[in-house]
Amino acid sequence: MIPKNQVAQSSVRIQRKSRREFLKWTSIGATGMILGVQLGCSNAEEFLTGSPEANYQPNIWVNINGTGEVSIVTHRSEMGTGIRTSLPLVIADEMEADWKQVKLVQAVGDSKYGDQNTDGSYSIRMFFIPLRQIGATVRHMMKMAAAREWNVDVSECTAENHKVMHTSGKILGYGYLAEKATDLEVPDVSTISLKDPSEFKYITKKTSIYDLKDIVTGKARFGLDAAPEGAKIAVVARNPEAGAGISSFDDTEASQITGVQKIFQLEAPGFPTNYDQALGGVVIVADNTWSALKAKSALKVNWTSGRNADYDSAQFDADMLNRVGKSGKIRREQGNVNQALRGASKVISSSFKVPLLSHAPMEPPCAVAHVTSGQAEVWAPVQDPQWTRRAVAAALGYDESQVTVYVTLLGGAFGRKSKPDFAVEAALVSRETNMPIKLMWTREDDIRHDFYHFPCAQHLEVGIDDSNKVTGWLHRSVFPPIGGTVSLDAREPASFEISMGLVDLPYNIENVCCETQEAPAKVRIGWLRSVANIHHAFAVGCTLDEVAEARGVDPAQNLLDLLGHDRIIDFPSLSEEFWNYNEKVEDFPWDTARFRNVIETARDKSGWGKSLSAGRGMGIAAHRSFLTYVACVVEVEVADDGSITIPSVHYAVDCGVPVNPERIRSQFEGGAAFATSIALKSEISVSGGAIEQSNFHDYQVARMQDAPMETEVHIIESQEKPTGVGEPPVPPYIPALCNAIYAATGQRIHELPVKLA
Numbered sequence: 001m002i003p004k005n006q007v008a009q010s011s012v013r014i015q016r017k018s019r020r021e022f023l024k025w026t027s028i029g030a031t032g033m034i035l036g037v038q039l040g041c042s043n044a045e046e047f048l049t050g051s052p053e054a055n056y057q058p059n060i061w062v063n064i065n066g067t068g069e070v071s072i073v074t075h076r077s078e079m080g081t082g083i084r085t086s087l088p089l090v091i092a093d094e095m096e097a098d099w100k101q102v103k104l105v106q107a108v109g110d111s112k113y114g115d116q117n118t119d120g121s122y123s124i125r126m127f128f129i130p131l132r133q134i135g136a137t138v139r140h141m142m143k144m145a146a147a148r149e150w151n152v153d154v155s156e157c158t159a160e161n162h163k164v165m166h167t168s169g170k171i172l173g174y175g176y177l178a179e180k181a182t183d184l185e186v187p188d189v190s191t192i193s194l195k196d197p198s199e200f201k202y203i204t205k206k207t208s209i210y211d212l213k214d215i216v217t218g219k220a221r222f223g224l225d226a227a228p229e230g231a232k233i234a235v236v237a238r239n240p241e242a243g244a245g246i247s248s249f250d251d252t253e254a255s256q257i258t259g260v261q262k263i264f265q266l267e268a269p270g271f272p273t274n275y276d277q278a279l280g281g282v283v284i285v286a287d288n289t290w291s292a293l294k295a296k297s298a299l300k301v302n303w304t305s306g307r308n309a310d311y312d313s314a315q316f317d318a319d320m321l322n323r324v325g326k327s328g329k330i331r332r333e334q335g336n337v338n339q340a341l342r343g344a345s346k347v348i349s350s351s352f353k354v355p356l357l358s359h360a361p362m363e364p365p366c367a368v369a370h371v372t373s374g375q376a377e378v379w380a381p382v383q384d385p386q387w388t389r390r391a392v393a394a395a396l397g398y399d400e401s402q403v404t405v406y407v408t409l410l411g412g413a414f415g416r417k418s419k420p421d422f423a424v425e426a427a428l429v430s431r432e433t434n435m436p437i438k439l440m441w442t443r444e445d446d447i448r449h450d451f452y453h454f455p456c457a458q459h460l461e462v463g464i465d466d467s468n469k470v471t472g473w474l475h476r477s478v479f480p481p482i483g484g485t486v487s488l489d490a491r492e493p494a495s496f497e498i499s500m501g502l503v504d505l506p507y508n509i510e511n512v513c514c515e516t517q518e519a520p521a522k523v524r525i526g527w528l529r530s531v532a533n534i535h536h537a538f539a540v541g542c543t544l545d546e547v548a549e550a551r552g553v554d555p556a557q558n559l560l561d562l563l564g565h566d567r568i569i570d571f572p573s574l575s576e577e578f579w580n581y582n583e584k585v586e587d588f589p590w591d592t593a594r595f596r597n598v599i600e601t602a603r604d605k606s607g608w609g610k611s612l613s614a615g616r617g618m619g620i621a622a623h624r625s626f627l628t629y630v631a632c633v634v635e636v637e638v639a640d641d642g643s644i645t646i647p648s649v650h651y652a653v654d655c656g657v658p659v660n661p662e663r664i665r666s667q668f669e670g671g672a673a674f675a676t677s678i679a680l681k682s683e684i685s686v687s688g689g690a691i692e693q694s695n696f697h698d699y700q701v702a703r704m705q706d707a708p709m710e711t712e713v714h715i716i717e718s719q720e721k722p723t724g725v726g727e728p729p730v731p732p733y734i735p736a737l738c739n740a741i742y743a744a745t746g747q748r749i750h751e752l753p754v755k756l757a
Helices: 083-095 123-150 212-217 289-298 313-323 337-342 385-396 421-433 443-448 533-551 555-563 592-605 661-680 730-745
Strands: 012-014 032-035 055-059 062-065 070-074 102-106 157-160 163-166 171-173 232-237 246-250 260-266 281-286 300-303 329-334 346-354 366-372 375-380 403-407 437-440 456-464 470-478 511-517 616-625 628-638 644-654 711-715
Touching: 055 123, 062 123, 070 083, 083 102, 083 123, 083 661, 123 157, 123 163, 123 171, 232 289, 232 421, 246 281, 260 289, 260 421, 281 289, 281 421, 313 346, 313 456, 337 456, 337 470, 337 511, 346 533, 366 421, 375 385, 375 421, 385 403, 385 421, 421 437, 456 533, 470 533, 533 555, 533 616, 533 730, 555 592, 555 616, 592 616, 592 628, 592 644, 592 711, 616 730, 628 730, 644 661, 644 730, 661 711, 661 730
Parallel strands: 012 032, 070 102, 232 437, 375 403, 470 511, 644 711
Antiparallel strands: 055 062, 062 070, 157 163, 163 171, 232 281, 246 300, 260 281, 329 511, 346 456, 366 375, 366 437, 456 470, 616 628, 628 644
């Protein structure tokens, strides 16, 4: 979710090493991808399989053994998105592997796999072409091996479903051929043909996630399931104020609890802090979780105060709301907004507020670490195992080669587990105790010590002239930036944050001005699913609904009217700070025709405009985030007591090539539930520098009765480059829901969570 300094290139270079060893290693970076291979051979015993001991590893991603089993490395973290399935599926499709004979192997944290950070909805768009090229190369080499075996030209051979067939009808299986490809010349990638999309067997087709059965039957291994032999349980009592320290503590009573092994202080880093630093506190190590938690509650700790002890969120938010009504730093300007507003016959003026939010994944942060002299092993549900490896190594004073990070399944994350602070904490405790340690965060720890989604205040003014045309758009936004967590100097939103729904306004309005103001981070701020798109899409989408009413135009038609003629928007010329999710605009242009199409599709598929009974309403909104175009229609029913039910949601999604439609639908269904929490339930408040919420009784999330009853996801068929789907469901849903509430009740929503009068 945060910008990368380097964007991987979608190119592959295959390099000859020797007749016995070639393509030995793979790396993805600015120079592309290099495939490496370790080969072995034995005499084939059957036409489909070979010796069970045979193994052919054409690159670090794929291994084929003599029985025909294909092992594919999955190098991203599985947290419910299905990416652990989708990326290997791309390789399997291109190499013509039978998915039933594929085994997935989770990669440890290692730079040889390229970027492993499962964040920012960019796994598919980053690796789609490189992984296709890897699979296609393996397929071609199977054909080469068969052609040599038959003494025919490779053009006479076809690979299909784990086998190579000759025009004569002869067939050799991948298991058999695994023994025959040892000394083949590796073809240049430019000579390798990728499949025509019409030939896809798995890509764009419905495929269940690889781990589905294990998850359903309880066999899947999540972070909380990791438990090396002899591991002790550790919990940490932390200062309620982020980064503040300890004056003293009394562990007399806590030490007497049966099972307690050790109690000691872990130094706090102060504030601001880094994302990979442990928060510090008093550590309790015990034989079991119950003893550790009892000892934690028995501790008597005198906490010190830090620089944020005076932080009161209500006061802070009120100050942001007051200041956002005044001029700020201009981040995009075209025409003369002030003149347009002065000359308007109607001016819509609205202010919006979004509170602090917590990630609150169902599985709180946790990690197992075993640190010995010169070696460290970590088992954890982390989104970025390479960052975790670097952070643990730095904290211990080790070289990265001395640290191994094993990635488990993640029980939810939403950006929280991309920060490796909890894994570092586990490693430090293990070193201190000289024991394998399972570090546990309770739900209270998770809610009170998160990297929170920032609060935000916004002000919008829109001018409409005598001819009913929108002539001016003023949008001001103020929020503490993510960078404020690590630097006191970071008080203004960064370019990537304002390019999430502020400066990238796509509507064809002559006079536009976007401004921001400074705001300091007062708690740990981090990226949460959809990041700044959440609050910007909320304010923009609700304001557009107000514009439609003021113009006397249907809300869906209003969006299409304002969008104007189909065009590619040159955003870099409109704002020097425009950021395109780390992609070149020529590769992923802002195409209003695609945006128009999702609006029209959502409108038509949802039954927009149908007659509804009293207390029911429909709302629409659209937003582009993470390079994906999404429109959303939400239908609500509001009871006399103000309770809200959501009978239906309709999404229209243009994410380029829909690599795994089943997971796209799942992501949007889950995204609707996640966004429902933000819109109707969730809010973090702070008093005296301390978080006031502690668990799900006071930090509410959507429950089964709150979630949409039916979510329809209409995927646009496309051959455009694939884009992200993990985060784009959230931004347009929230304003669509709020607009539906207005249609049902007549009450405009300007503050989250929704509080009906």
